[in-house]
Amino acid sequence: MTPAAPDAPAHDRRRRRTAAAWATIAALPTCPTFDVPHTTHTFPAAFRATWPVLFGYVPLGLAFGVLFAQLGHPWYWATLMAVAVYAGAAQFLAVGLLAAGAGIIEIGLTTLLLNARHLFYGLSLAPRFPRGGAARWYLTFGLTDETYALLAGLPPPAPELATRFYVQITALNQAYWVAGCTLGALLGAAVTVDVQGLDFVLTALFVVLAVEQWYAVRNPRPFLTAAGCGLLALLAVGSQHMLLAALGLATLLLLLDRRSYA
Amino acid sequence: MSPDAYLLAAIAVMTAATFATRALPFLLLRRGADHPVVLFLGRYLPAAVMTLLVLYAVKDVPLRTAPYGLTHAIAIVVTAAVHIWRRNALLSIAAGTGLFIWLQRSGLLAGL
Structure with missing residues (x-):
C-alpha cells in the first residue's frame, strides 16, 4: 500500500546519503575556527533565547492558575487547558466566561475573535517552517505572541538546524506556561509571592526584538x-x-x- | 450537562478555535510559500508586528493620572538604549525590568 512506490527507493537512497554525510561531519574534530554545524546541540541556544519568556510566562501562568482555582475545579483542568489551548489571553477571558456559565458557542467565538491576530503571524513565518510532518503541526499549534516574536526575530544556529531550534523554543515556552498554570492552580489562594512588575519582562522582550528588527531591515x-x-x-x-x-x-x-x- | 462535561467541551472548542487561527495561513499558503508577496511579508511584517506588540503591551497604562505612563516610557527607552549599546538581549531585558520594578516600588514618579 505504498502510493509513491517508484519514488520510494530514490527517497531512501537520498536519506541514506544524507545520514552518511552527517556521520562524516559529526566525526570531525572540534575546531573553533571552522565552526562546522556538526553539533546538533541547539538546546543551550534555545534555552538562552527563551529565558525572558520563562520570567514572563511563569508569573502570568501563576496568575491564571490562581484565578482558575477560584472556579472550584481540580487543578489538573488548568494543566489540561495550558497543554491543549495554550493561549494566554484566551485562557484569562475563559475564566470569566466559565464563571458566568457562558454557552459553548459563545466561548468558541470569543476565542476565535481574540486569537484572530495569529492569522497574521503565519503569513510571515510560512516560508521558514518545515514543509510537513509533526514539527510543522506542533510549531503551528504553539505560535503564541511571544513564540512568534522569538521565531521571527532570531536566526537559527544553522539553517539545517532551524526546525529543531524552533521546536525547542516552542516546547520550552509551552513548558513554562504549563508549569506556571499548574502551580497557580495547585497553590490557589495560598500564593502570596509578590511578582508585581515582573510582567514587564514581556514588554522588554518585545522592545528588544523590535530593535533587532531594526538591524534586520534598516x-x-x-x-x-x-x-x-x-x-x-x-x-x-x-x-x-x-x-x-x-x-x-x-x-x-x-x-x-x-x-x-x- | 455535568460540570465536567461543560468544562471539557469548553476546552475542546477553545483548542479548536485557537488552533484554527494559527493554522489557517499555513493551509492557505501551502502552495505559495515562495510567492513574492509572501516573501515580502516575511521580511517586513515582523518589524511591524514587534512595534505593535510593544504598543499592545502598554495599551492599558493610564496616561491621565500620575505617573502618566512615565514608568513604562523610561523603562522602555532604557531597555532599547541598553540593547543598542551592548546588543545583549538578557542584559537589556534585565536592566529594563529591574529599573521598571524599582521605579514602581520606590514610588519615585508617583508624586508627579
Whole structure:
C-alpha cells in the first residue's frame, strides 16, 4: 500500500546519503575556527533565547492558575487547558466566561475573535517552517505572541538546524506556561509571592526584538506604519481589539506600499 | 450537562478555535510559500508586528493620572538604549525590568 512506490527507493537512497554525510561531519574534530554545524546541540541556544519568556510566562501562568482555582475545579483542568489551548489571553477571558456559565458557542467565538491576530503571524513565518510532518503541526499549534516574536526575530544556529531550534523554543515556552498554570492552580489562594512588575519582562522582550528588527531591515517604514496603525486602532476600536485591527490595517498598508520598499 | 462535561467541551472548542487561527495561513499558503508577496511579508511584517506588540503591551497604562505612563516610557527607552549599546538581549531585558520594578516600588514618579 505504498502510493509513491517508484519514488520510494530514490527517497531512501537520498536519506541514506544524507545520514552518511552527517556521520562524516559529526566525526570531525572540534575546531573553533571552522565552526562546522556538526553539533546538533541547539538546546543551550534555545534555552538562552527563551529565558525572558520563562520570567514572563511563569508569573502570568501563576496568575491564571490562581484565578482558575477560584472556579472550584481540580487543578489538573488548568494543566489540561495550558497543554491543549495554550493561549494566554484566551485562557484569562475563559475564566470569566466559565464563571458566568457562558454557552459553548459563545466561548468558541470569543476565542476565535481574540486569537484572530495569529492569522497574521503565519503569513510571515510560512516560508521558514518545515514543509510537513509533526514539527510543522506542533510549531503551528504553539505560535503564541511571544513564540512568534522569538521565531521571527532570531536566526537559527544553522539553517539545517532551524526546525529543531524552533521546536525547542516552542516546547520550552509551552513548558513554562504549563508549569506556571499548574502551580497557580495547585497553590490557589495560598500564593502570596509578590511578582508585581515582573510582567514587564514581556514588554522588554518585545522592545528588544523590535530593535533587532531594526538591524534586520534598516528601514523605518514598517515601524512607522505600524506605530500609526496602532495609535489609530487604539483610538478607533479601543484597547480590547486594538491588536487585531492594527495588524490587519498594517498588513494592508504594507502591501499597498510595497513598491517603495524595493 | 455535568460540570465536567461543560468544562471539557469548553476546552475542546477553545483548542479548536485557537488552533484554527494559527493554522489557517499555513493551509492557505501551502502552495505559495515562495510567492513574492509572501516573501515580502516575511521580511517586513515582523518589524511591524514587534512595534505593535510593544504598543499592545502598554495599551492599558493610564496616561491621565500620575505617573502618566512615565514608568513604562523610561523603562522602555532604557531597555532599547541598553540593547543598542551592548546588543545583549538578557542584559537589556534585565536592566529594563529591574529599573521598571524599582521605579514602581520606590514610588519615585508617583508624586508627579
